[in-house]
Amino acid sequence: MTDVQERSQTDPGPERRPGELGARELARWLWRQLTSMRTALILLLLLALAAVPGSVIPQSGVDALDVSRWKDQHPSLTPVYERLGLFSVYDSAWFSAIYILLMISLVGCIIPRTFHYLRTIKAPPPRAPRNLLRLPDHASYTSVDGVDDVLEQARVVLRSRGYRLRAPDEGEDAVSAERGYLREVGNLVFHVSVIVVLVGFAIGSLLGYQGGVLLLQGQQFANAGASYDDLDPGSLFGSEDFDPFLMTVDSFDIEWLTEGSAAGTARKFNAGLTYRESVDAAEQTYDLRVNHPLTIGDTDVFLIGHGYAPVITVRDGDGNVTYDGPSVFLPQDPSFLSFGVIKPPAAGIGFDGFFYPTFALVDGDPVTVWPDDLEPLVSMLVYTGDLGQDDGKPQSVYALDTERADPVLKDDGQPFRLDLRLGETQTLPDGLGTVSFEGVEPWVRIQISQSPGKLIALGGVVLALIGLLGSLFIRPRRIWVRARRQGDATMVEVAALDRSGGGDVGEVLASVVAELRGPPPDDAPDPPADQTDREQDDRP
């Protein structure tokens, strides 16, 4: 790792004026800049900074509704934001530019470092520096053993500690040892894995899709693009990639908490499914719950929400049924107060309003006091006129286009409001017919997705973590032991060098020295504390 650093320190490039740079040299210079550690650092910081707006501005990939709400509130900022891609930051050109540059830079530094590593992996530890006592971490002592004995013992001790030794040269008076070669491997594995993760992520967003659908109890779903309420396919996802399964929600169960501060929230809800993996496959069942998705082929099916669909029957003035069936009402808040519309086709009449699962009047205001449907009530306004049912334009099933329609009024000129409890029927004014509230059915919100590449991404992160652990905790070190005859004793010098920058070799040095010296003879005084030099602690 130090090679990258050294290069930027020692190789500032030839001193030339810019005009003299040839195209080749310019390219080389640019490449070197791009793949330098400093550039990687700055790109990382830029990436962090660039991710911020996406957490503040609503994102269309996360919450499209929020985006349109925001756009309505900020009409003048909207075009600017759209131009800058601020509603989908993580797909925007500038965000992509940053991480692509980072990836290029990453590849550009992995490759040369891999070669460099392969070259050095076989290299023996370097010879001992001339003066070991110049190194920041060193110790010295005298021994009564001979030089060769001391060196041999040093070899044994260091080898047993997992050090690689340099084969002794002729006349060499020192042992060179090194360990921690795998740190660099860990580092490389980590950096390669970052790329693997990105590839997995990219596969998922290009070849996968994500869609959602609301299903009423009893309703069948056939997995094809047209069946979805909303669909967000990756750009390389084709309609032939849908797994051809069929499924039906047979039952829906929910358990409401009735006590404690979370009373009124669902503890459990599950949807009983029957499904076939393809039209002619055998029927299977599955109990779909939150956190327990169903996997069919490459597709995952998730239960993420639920709500109510009041069953309403509308009759016209002549008593003919113009509408009959459950209509999905969407919860507006945790109380499950829900909003929905009813649009009998071609009848020139429409309804929109609220569904109260457990209706009550509190201080004269209509509220729902409980999310379970214990006392259900629908409260709707009635519109007549051109409700756009017939002009062929695509319409939301959750909104009524009342631009060219008028609310039905009471005699006093106030809008007429239908308030129906379960089982009630009410007659509309002006001979418009009757409306009956027949029942309530549950619906579930199902999320369906294919995320190819997710295992690649997961494998990549796991590998990255393993590499990271190696890179952070394997300590590459060198130790040298030199022995010289001095008078009738042997002078032993030991020095240690940490090559990772975060290491504390003082302790290692002390323990190696202690092992080399063996247990002190009983009558010997304790070795002076300053034998092992600890000055590395104050080294800048």
Next chain:
Amino acid sequence: MTDTAWETLSNQAIGVAGIFYFLALMVHLAEWASMRAPKATRAMARNQAGQARGGVAVATGGPPSAGEGAEAAAARSQRVAFLGRLGVILTIIACAGHFVSLVGRGMAADPNRVPWGNMYEFTVSGSFFVVLMYLALHRKYALAWMAPIVTGFVVTVLMVAVIWLHSEVAPLTEALDSYWLVIHVISAVIATGAFTLGGIASIMYLVKMRVGETTTGPMSRVPSLAVLDRTAYRVHAFAFPVWTFAVLITGPIWAHEAWSRYWNWDPKEVWAFITWVVYAAYLHARATAGWKGRNAAILAIIGLATLWFNFIGINYFSTSSQHSYAGGAPAVVEVRGAPAPSLETR
């Protein structure tokens, strides 16, 4: 014991913990105040207080020279050592109370569960792990100098939690009821605790850089720049893989099961990612000429700021986060293209 009894126990235990943390803080401040003493005495006090251990923290003064050790000085150094030990003991007691409080929260819920269903529990767990990491690493990294900062920090955080964030025990909402959540949150909270300690070391690095190596006053208690830098690095090096595990492995697995997308650029995820990237930059900075030391410390502090912002701030800042710890919102769905009617029009 009934659930209510457990909840009461939890509330009482957190109160006791708070009091003991506060006492520990006072004792540590007294300890520091006692160190205003002539140079030689101070050095001695420091040596006796066990600061110069393990080759990590190093006394800048030499060993106390003979003859200087007046009786007053010896008494003072003894007092400092005593206060230091007392502070740690008080912190251990407080930490035990803190733990009891967490257990109580978990037992008070029906069914029993891990205590991190909401912001209050998150904050209490987070600060617990700060203390736990501090106590665990106390000897290894000679963190005694951090004592007043850690205790002060925890007292503040607990105060915020109890006053503003407290909420009654509630069961986990459905999406939070997953063992991946347990692993995810344990690792995230451990990493948060460790990053916080590392951040304290980095902050002190910058402070020390400004103040310089003093031999008097409280700052003389803080280890040298090199030691601070290395302590910070080691703690961060421990926290970073844990964070990686929490945010990039268990988080996405859980998200995949609960919400069908392993990565959705939800604000909470975005900030966890930002934190990760900033700390990756920190690790790089330590190996880059010109970025070592001061700039690396600044990056570590930015990382810590993003971390705690994500922990607390984003919940108030962003409405669209699906990580709705702030309240147990049920799975309310919004369908794209649906209107957002308001009651006023009725």
